[in-house]
Amino acid sequence: MTRSLRCVVNVFAIVVFAVAYLLASDSDFGFLWICSVRAAAHQGEPQKLVGSVVIGVYPSTDKRHESFTIADETGYVMIPLRPGSYCAEAYGTDGKKLPLDEKTNGGRPICFDIAAHKVAEAGLTISHDVDYKPAIPPKGID
């Protein structure tokens, strides 16, 4: 009886450790596919993609936990994020905040939800009067 009880306890402990290990080692995240564009100066004109914009993403409830990524030279970037609600804003590579277009979302950061293993899409529209010149080499191998 004691031996079988010990066996059951051992199996239970192994299962608990295995589950804990799997939970600790793997990670659920989703992806944000985001582009940065400059608003058109005049109505009817197309928006233009802006490359190498630093995008700050933070949980919608906690601005202190902001993380950053940089769009590629075409203006797009894929960001892995843990599931949750987030907001995004734009910076230059020099760290200066890029004002967002007042006509798009009132110039406020855009917000979106991330679900595990799903891709969300969003766009950051920078004010038309921003003349942004990034100072960073493009990604790639020389």
Added chain:
Amino acid sequence: MLRFRLLLFAAFFSSGSILPAAQTAPSHPQVDIVLGFVHIETIAVGDRGEGHHKSGIVVLMTNRANKVESFGISNEAGILIEPLPPGEYCYEAFSDAGRHLKMNRPALERCFEVQAGKDVEVGVGFKE
């Protein structure tokens, strides 16, 4: 007593009126940030120690002081450029499906420092 109740009533409503309305994305003041840039290469290392760049690797960098996590995914060339605020960071890597990759260095050797306005190069090696 009635005056006291009226005072409480007035205080309750006046405090409510000055509280900001709940917003999903409140307007933030124009606060600039200080960043350094991390140039990361994601490298799959074989049994004999040979390595090659691998694309689509999710790299998680965690700030040692405030535990803020930053994710990035390497491009088709196996390169990732990540802007990070100054501080000490440690990294780990995952497949794009979230599977934790077995790193080729112990945790203590997977940390680096980011300085303001500086570039740092980091090789993220994992076992194939």
